[in-house]
Amino acid sequence: MAAARKPTIQGFEDEIDGKTKMIKDSGEKRHIAALILARGGSKGIPLKNIKVLAGVPLIRWVLRAAVDSKQFDSVWVSTDHDDIEKVAKAWGAQVHRRRPEVSKDSSSSLDTIQEFAQLNPEVNVICHIQATSPCLHPFHLKEALELITNQGFTSVVTVARQHHFRWQEVKKGGSVATKPLNVDPSNRPRRQDWDGELCENRSFYIYTRATIEEGLQGGKWAYYEMRPEYSVDIDVDIDWPVAELKVLRFGYFGLDKMVRLLLCNISGCLTDGRVLISVSGEEMISVNTRDTMGICMLQREGVEVILISSSEDLLTEALTDKLSKRTGCEVRQLSKDIQSKVKAMMDDRDLDWKEVAYMGSDAPDVDCLNLAGLSAVPRDAPVVAINAAKYCCSSVAGLGAVREFSEHILLFKKDKSQME
Structure with a gap:
């Protein structure tokens, strides 16, 4: 029997198969939760939910869209794996640790969603977001949720x-x-003479609690159409490079992250950390032209770039002077308490952390990597630095990592019409 929905003083009533379930609406705010299912036992791509895609863990793409949409009272990751739990918490999500009974290969998504709903009775609406949809944007979630909150539907499915x-x-x-x-x-x-067909693209689903408790039977369904460029799904290895190309062009890169200052370590980022000594005793370093071009690209877009070194670096004053002239960047030596010295530079320029990008390579950089609006490390950085950074380059230090991060920063400066 199809569900009927009628307004009441308190909100809406869902009537499914003769049973009436109250769904709170305008009289009392409903709790809307985002739920991302991320089981650790993926067979096609092991631990694919936290595999790095375009510099960040796959699950981070949808977490960023969910948080920045500002539509949810809570954002959750449901998992059975310790490593996925760590990544989820690091990116600000709450964790639903699912039971083994709903973590099997044969378990359905509905089994896990129902378990989550039982454990969280305050939740009235659940938006089940697929971790494998990295081109999801906040406006998709906002527009689809309005079908539930404003138009009285009980379920929404995304299609392309x-x-x-x-x-x-x-x-x-x-x-x-x-x-x-x-x-x-x-x-x-001909293609232009045919409207085509609407097919599920498995980006996200939205359900009221009543619909979930009834096993998704009945109810009033709506579809939310997404453009094909935003419809990405990753099941097997061959999907990965295609998804990476798509997300770099159509992915969502964040809210209000207009970088005005880049602080970049010389040793371990711009260079590979080696100092070469000639027979005559002359000291030399190697700098890749791709990296210096990346710095020039940022400078042309109005981003100030400051190169930083420490007293532990084997760089002479003559070498840093030559590097400053070649790149057109100021060079600052920061020894102990890097964070406070960076904060002083920010105060001089009236900047917040969200307007600062930081590229580091080791443990002393961890605090700044965590605080900066954008942060990155080369691929060969130690684990402690990789875990703190928001972007892990595919290039190693001294061989294009700075250029790669520069291009990543410039993605945030794209015109908003290009993003949406």
Whole structure:
């Protein structure tokens, strides 16, 4: 039996198969939760939910969109794996530690969602976001949730328009003829003459508590159409490079992250940390032209770049002077308490941490890597620095890592119309 929804003084009532469930609305604020399911036992790509995609763990892409949408009273990751739990908490999510009974290969998403709903009775609406949808944007979530909060639907499914002609599957080697399912072969339409079909793109689903408790039976369903460029799903290894290209072009890179200052370590970032000594005793360092071009790109876009060194670096004053002239950057030596010295530079420029990008390479940089609006480390940085950074470069120190991070910073400066 289809669900009926009628307004009451307190909100809405969902009537499913003759049973009435109260869904609080305008009279009392409903608790809307985002729930990302991230089981550790992925067979296609082991631990794919935290595998690094375009510099950050895969699950971070949807967490960023959920948090920045400002639509949710709570954001959760449901997992059975310690490493996924650590990543989720590091990026600000609460963790639902699912029971082994709902963590099997045979367990359905609904099993886990129902368990979460039972353990969190204050939640009235659950937005189940797929961790494998890295091109999700906040505006998708906001517009889809309005179908629940403003238009009275009890469930929302995301779809994308596809233009595929489908044929009936038949057993191989048999004599049974196939037949078209959605096309007349004698009158095959051109793409521009056919609207196509709406197919689930598995980006996210939204359900009221009543719908979940009834096993998704009945209710009033709506679909939310997403453009194809935002429809990315990752199941097997071959999907990964395609998803990385798509997310770099169509992904959501954050809210109000307009970087005005980049602080970049010389040793371990701009250089590989080595100081070469010639036979005559002359000291030399190697700097990649790709990295210096990355610095120039930022400077042309109005981003100030300051190169930093420490007393532990084996860099002479003559070397830092030459580097300053070649890059057009001021060089600062920061020894102990790097964070306070960086904060002093920010105060001089009237900057907040969200307007600062920081590129470091080791334990002394951890505090600044955590605090900066954008932060990065080269691929060969130690684990302590990688865990603190918001972006891990695919390039190593001295061989394009600074250029890569520069391009990442510039993605945040794209015109908003390009992002949405």
